[in-house]
Amino acid sequence: MKQSESPLLQQTRELRQAIRSNDHTGPTSGLVTGAMQGNVVILPADWANEFLLFCQKNPVSCPLIGVSEIGDYRLPELATDIDIRHDLPEYYVHRNGEMVESRSDIANLWQDDMVVFVLGCSFSFEHALSQAGLAPRNIEENVNVSMYETNIATTPAGRFFGNTVVTMRPYKPKDAIRAIQITTRFPKAHGAPLHFGTPQEIGIHDLSQPDFGEPVTVKDGEIPVFWACGVTPQVAIRNAKPPICITHAPGKMLITDILDTDLAVL
Template sequence: MRPDLTPAALRRAIRSGEFTGNTSGLAPGYVQCNLTILPAEWAGDFLRFCQANPRPCPLLAVSATAGDTALPLLGDIDIRSDVPSYRVFHDGVCSDEVTDITGLWREDLVTFALGCSFSFEEALLADGLEVRNVSEGVNVPMYRTDIDCAAAGPFHGKMVVSMRPFKARDAIRAVQICTRFPQVHGAPIHLGDPALIGIESLARPDYGDAVTVAKDELPVFWACGVTPQVALEAARPPFAITHSPGHMLVSDLRNSQLAIL
């Protein structure tokens, strides 16, 4: 898939089934979003969970009414078909991954779009920093940690983080850059020894792909929008849908619109 496609062109390719891969590095300059879809009776508690945990769950848009498949704030979107891959949950367990949820759609469903770290990767690259998952052409590695999220109703659980390695001076610069983007996870939450946040091995990510970490590099960890999927496992709603990790909703919002200057 050409990385310079516009968001609308990329969504058309996704909608038609032409593209079902991860979206890291695609549609540069535009905001990508994590996705959580829940029955309306669960939506209020999930909204409070996002508000209580803005680092892993930075809320960008919510469907206007239950059953609405559009997110006009983010572009001309049909949420049922414009994500490359979806995960389907029943009672907190992922039971399937599909490329279209039109046949699963219900009139009581509410969609939440959350900021994604793929958006700040553009700013890191523009500053001359290497983003390893982009340079190696793989999905970003993501890990479950032992960091507790604030609970809201039935939603609780441990934070998921994404990781990118940098030399020490570049890690400092990455912190400075990403602080300007709080709506797409902001500054890292940890750098250095992964065991300090409960990660046993960088070579075995819970989601995504492992990347090379050189001996003179520090692993740098950001709060990740896969965290709601862990909260879904804990809350056990009877039905829910999310994006598959790394397979994001690509919006028409520009990353520059979210930056704090």
């Protein structure tokens, strides 16, 4: 972790401040490229151990990069100034497994027994893909990445279970091979794809109807390539039905001061 005040870390701090003041409420894909973004799950302490185990058993979908102390809304290992009650562009509030509202901050919902989980996000490798001339279509088309619920079961843990959610980026086969190599370097950002080609094989029936995010163009000669997605826990939370759970809205992530390259292997 680099905590020196580089130009990149000035940008992450400024973006967090813009998000905190609700000046930025949109998706974060493509913003402050090079800094890691995180999926967020906030649960009461009596659900936290089971969720921690769920992440441990499903490290490709749920690569943990940070966990708070009980009742602590700070995440000093991810950035010194984070206050998770304010620092997401949009929050989803789930009660008994149902998403009941979206909010721009959660100060009024914060409880002293809450634990914050931050999971790596595929946005971390989108920068590396772009640098290799393989800009993801969602970046090119300036939309939120397409996300789909699949029939690929996660490994259950306690009350948490459900299918894996994936992101999709279309590539020509030759570029897909390169994209597999590049994303393999980022295990904390879901790593290599889970599947490519026929969407039906993993239970996706219509690419033009993503379950989260927006559809993107798939051109002639391109095949869809599917990576595990940090929205997967939201399906497990729907099934586990904790009395309260707060997550980021899909595509609207926590901006951290960790560099993508700091958690890359090789």
